[in-house]
Amino acid sequence: MKGKLYRSLGPVALSFLLGATLFGSQTVSVAKRGLQNRVLAKQLAYETGKAKRPKHVMPLSSGVIYTLLQATGQLKAGVGTVPRSRPRSEPGTQGCQNVFAGSPPNIRVNQDCSLRRQAEEVVAINPNNESNLVAGQNDSRIGFNHCGYDWSFDGGQTWGDQVPPFWQFQLLDGHTSDACSDPTATFDAEGNVYVGGIIFNVVSPANAVVVAKSNAPIGGQFYHSPLVQPFQEYRNVPLGVVANDPGPDIFNDKEFIVADADPDSPKVNNVYATWTRFSLTNSPIYFSQSTDGGATWSPGIEISGNDPTVCTFPVPGPCDQDQGSHPIVGPDGTIYVAFGNANTPGVGINQILVVKCPASNDCSLQSSWTGPVKINDLIDNHPTGPSDEGCPAGRQCLPPNGYRVPEFTSITLSVDSRSTLYATWSDFRNGFVPPCNTGDAQTSEPPCDNDVFFSVSKDGGATWGPAVNVAPASKFGPSAQWQPWSAVTSDGRSLWIAYYDRSYGNCEFDGCNDITLARVRPTANPIITYTRITTSSMPNLTPANNPVQAGFLGDYMWVAVDSTGRPHIVWADTRGLNNTVEEDIYYATVSP
Secondary structure (H helix, E strand, O other), X not given: OOOHXXXXXXXXXXXXXXXXXXXXXXXXXXXXXXXXXXXXXXXXHHHOOOOOOOOOOOOOOHHHHHHHHHHOOOOOOOOOOOOOOOOOOOOOXXXXXXXXXXXXXXXXXXXXXXXXXXXXXXEEEXXXXXXXXXXXXXXXXXXXXXXXXXXXXXXXXXXXXXXXXOOOOEOOOOOEXXXXXXXXXXXXXXXXXXXXXXXXXXXXXXXXXXXXXXXXXXXXXXXXXXOOOOOHHHOOXXXXXXXXXXXXXXXXXXXXXXXXXXXXXXXOOOEEEEEEEEOOOOEOEEEEEEOOOOOOOOOOEEOOOEEOOOOOOOOOEEOOEEEEEEEEEOOOOOEEEEEEEOOOOOOOEEEEEEEEEOOOOOOOOHHHOEEEEEEEEEEOOOOEOOOOOOOOOOOEEOOOOOOEOOOOOOOEEEEOOOOOEEEEXXXXXXXXXXXXXXXXXXXXXXXXXXXXXXXXXXXXXXXXXXOEEOOOHHHHOOOOEEEEEEEEXXXXXXXXXXXXXXXXXXXXXHOOEEEEEEEEEOOOOOEEEEEEOOOOOEOOOOOOOOOOOOOOOOOOOXXXXXXXXXXXXXEEEEEOHHHOEEEEEEEEEOOO
């Protein structure tokens, strides 16, 4: 039984999985021709266990990998995804709404009625109208995988949604993009919102990172070209192009964008992007900026740096085996970027690094960036798939869940008005104990003590305090907490950290999950309080109850804080409509 879910099955009847989408014909094409992008082909071999991933080689983001698994016919069709009754559109709403009543209420964000997977979330707040929120997610309503974006004008109580206008974009090899992954969103100081994604075509080598815009009066209800032109809000193209590669030996991945939204900043309304640039040999972090509202972008530069005392493997110096960058902007306009790095010799012992570009520098120049500085270790010796719970052959999981553990892509950085920096992450440093220590997801058993941590820097990222365990076993028992995201209030009095949590009821052993929100008062002896955000536990997605969606809760969730200190949280939730077990995006907020 071991690994049976991820054996090559050949082309499958994708009409069951996707309906009448473009992937039906592309599956046949991929089966005949193979993947044309060699980076994608290499990473798919790691994912399916056909090749062993070298210790220091980073994995591609899960949304991209799931697109490849779908297009190559390696997700098994099955029963269990059909609802008992069809969701219906409620009168007066923008789609198939749902609210799980409680304190706080859990409000469904995506409004499609398709029962397709939504996961991997972002949320942003309009600084000029904090009732205007924009969220985003990986979204499979029109194919597997695309991006979706959502808007609210009443502080998250009701939502509308859409897919972005990325599908008229022609890649440099002449193909039109048909897949999108890694949604990202940000507001500038004027209330303009920008969204982006990694776009590609599974039967061609080319790929790109693109950005669309929604001007301030529109508030995310639809997106248009960032280029200033007459009637621009009605035109989808040209998109802003952050990166664009035609050949088979480069794949751009895991991009995030952030705007300088401080009206007093010397670089107000600049928009910045960071991403991982995968080649066949490495995966450094790249940077680009736009100073004209997202219309044009500076040439990408490598910013992950070189330091033989920090990055020592396989040769001292280059910090180029990276994934999961997160950019933020300080109150003075300084840009900080945190990311995971594997240029370390120990098996399962990686590290979190940070680099920065001071506001006085031209950040489009590589020489303007300082660092890298090590924040802390990143321990990822979790059990490895395949497993019958849906854990992929080339990923690590926390039994009895089959969800891949995204330790590299849930590293968060935030900054307060005093330029104090806060980093959060999760890892397995306390978990390698019996019975969750075999290294094999099929034979390891819970309890699996994965933990969430934070660290603070009071000198602009030059030095960092010790890792503080947010949910220690002494308080919650040995249980899994993973995939955190965080944001700090402007005054620095509250660091809000949300994460997936198995400490409720018997979830550590049954595989059900909740979302917990920790409020940290980062004093000398931090005071931490906890709120259970989910009104009931989420069922575990498995190949038995949902073979298409099992194994993936996204690579990140999101928390944003408004000017009152209120946290806004979005996550992927498996409590489907009408007693289904399938993934949708939910939102909640709590009063500070």
